[in-house]
Amino acid sequence: MSTDPKTLPGADPHTGNREIDPVTGYDTTGHDWGGIKELNTPFPKVALVALVLTVIYSVIAWILLPAWPLGREYTRGILGLDQQEMAERRLRDLVALREDWLGRFENPDFTALSEDADLMAIAMPAADRLYQDNCSACHGRAGSGGPGYPVLHDTYWLWGGAPEDIAMTLQVGINAAHPDTRWAQMPAFDWMEDDELSKLSDYVAAMPSGEADPDSEASTLFAENCVACHSEGGAGGLMNGAPSLVDDAVIYGQDTESVMATLRNGRQGVMPYWSERVSDAEINALSLYVSRLPDDGAADGAETVQASDESPAEATQ
């Protein structure tokens, strides 16, 4: 498009000569506000080139990638990329990558598995990740438990601490929605008289130290109401979810007040089941991991535990 130079901004309408600013070398727009003139500074070359490049890129992208909506369809692009397919393919790759070692956990021969040091070196840090993602919210990052949630690095277990038992608990949960869930309930003894509850609470609270009086009225109450689940003398170990009352490892606390609250309201803690969230092999790896949590509470691979559950670092992973 050729333009008559006389019509250009800043040009003298008769000669077509443009007024050039002596300082910058740019011409002016021709506007004059009482002697103040506006420079016609050109758009910076760098920005202009960048703009043109983005336009070129967008055209290339339309050709290669999904771009324009067409009613119920869209232009798919010649590369045929699909975000969901890509994610699923990469997930399959991840699974295949783990198959070498995770596949061996499909056979729950825990003795053989734990004797393979090379396998453990790969599997236990991976199991630690699974543990942190799924278990640590309740059981603590190193298996240290909390009020209402069992400690996993000690020797007290309600449903068995062998890897096989832990795997079963993970599969079906406790009081969970799984049809074969492990089931347990501490009923409420709210029908007892207040003084009976009070005596029984004192009695149970005194059991771990061995100071519970076997000839007291509370002892009779205990025998009539508690031994069916908690076993003779409160020794527990019946694999019915009822804890031993003699080794001070009750998850709801065994001081008089806590025992009183438990007696009044009952307890029925829930451990969700995991068979739909993690694979059987992963459950077996987790079971072995949990059974190997060391007694001092420092988990295998504890150094990888730094980025934890709800920290921003974790959320971006």
Add this chain to the structure above:
Amino acid sequence: MLKLHYNLEKLSMGLVGAIVVVASIGGIVEIAPLFTIEQTVEIPDDMRPHTPLEMAGREIYIREGCYACHSQMVRSLADELDRYGPYSLAAESAYDHPMLWGSKRTGPDLARLGEKYSDDWHVAHLIDPRSVIPVSIMPAYPWLTRDLDTGLIADNLTALARLGVPYDDAMIENALADARGQSRPDTDGADGVRDRYGEDIAVRAFDGDPSRLTEMDALVAYLQSLGTLTDAAHEMLAEDTQ
């Protein structure tokens, strides 16, 4: 082309017209797919709407601004599938008005949270997050133990029904009874809410106390329902990764 722009700048209405044309293209590209959304988003057969108690919990979720730190969308990226489960489908939030996908994750994504942890854990965690996760930076919400304001539950369902959520007259009529029933197992109300919303819904005293209907009941019921309204996402991923 640059010359064209140079001259267009001098024609004010011409420039306005050109701006309208260019901006419209950008708008149409974003808006046009919504015209056919009824056909492109297939609602799975097993999809259920939230129960009245869960809806009340959703209102509290919005009121407390949970969405500011928690997303409710598993993105279609392999590591998200690995950690959270199947990527979110559009249909899963078809009954959400507004949807709560969010984009900021100070805390973890919640789209697949339902039934992952126990009710007791949620209650303890909401009252004081540090009591169960010592390093958590989530604020505490101790006031959720107060009674739930049930005044708007039926109206809420009515409004959603008008927006196309399949609440029928019986559901709206019994909204209040259903909200109470879902938190009181072994009552007629519990049977009623199961009849109307399906056998699979969780009927429990979510806050541990069946005698009171609290905000905690509602919010925990809602959190435990996330990702459980349909199995379609799980089925699709299982099929595609076979």
